[in-house]
Amino acid sequence: MPRPKTMPDEEVLSAAFALMRSHGPDGLTFAALAAATGLSGAALVQRFENKTQLIQRALIQAWDGLDRQTAELMAAVPRTPEGAVALLVGLSGDYGGIDSYADDLRILREDLRDPVLRVRGARWRDVLSAVLDECLAGLPAAAPGLGLLMASQWQGSLLWWSFDPRVPITDFVEQSLARFVEAFARRPAD
Template sequence: MPRPKTMPDEDVLKAAFTIMRAEGPEGLTFAALAAKTGLSGATLVQRFDNKARLIQSALVHAWDGLDHQTTELMASVSRTPEGAIALLVGLSGDYGGIDSYADDLRILREDLRDPLLRARGAKWRDVLSNVLDECLAGLPRAAPGLGLLMASQWQGSLLWWSFDPSVPVTAFVEQSLRRFVDAFAQQPMA
């Protein structure tokens, strides 16, 4: 069967990210991507120049997907504490089991090493924190920055879940976030 002569970048980058999730960033080579896509290694080198640019392009594409998913979820939830919980539980569903979560942590290392990707993470943090602030504004103990605090609680709950993944990640995250919201829903002490 002849090799395909062309493939949209989106499909190539999805394949690259799939390889990274399965094999780690070090497993993403032009040869591995050529085998996965059927494109020639030379074609892939022409598109991406080098491995560093290929990894960056795959991760930028992944950030684009996360931004899109976040935007869709933000549009679907009410601006209430329940909406904040639903948003973060919805974002947790893609982690799957412990193996895929652990594999994603290997990829996060690449995000932290690259200034462009760190900037994407910072931008996403700000968008997420702002909508969480909107959702939590009606709580009796709400204060500026509560959205970032809730996002931090969410990320921490993912990590704590990973040490004992005996329940589905979404159930663990939801329980953790409900306790967080309950702590801020109580009237302040006089």
């Protein structure tokens, strides 16, 4: 089968991200990407210059996808505590099983090492926290910053789930976040 002469960057970057998910960032090489896409290694180097640029562009594309998914879920959920839980449960569904979650943690290392990608993460945190603040505003014990606290609880619940993944991740997250909301649904003592 002849090599394709061209492939859109989006498809190449999707293949690069898939390689990182299955083999870790260290497993993403121009040779591995050439084998996965059918493009020549030289053509890939010409497009992306070096591995650092390739990883960054693949992860920026992944952040773009997460931003779109977050915006779609935000548009679909009511601005209620139940909507906040639904939003975070919806974002949890893409983690899949324990192996894919663990593989994604290897990729997070790359996000944390790159200042451009850290900015993307901080921007996503701010957008997510703001909509969670809106959803939780009606709770009796609501306070500014509760959205970020809930997002932190969500991330913690993902980590705790990973140590004992017998329950589906979305069920574990939903139960954890329901307890979180319940804690803030009680009227504070006078």
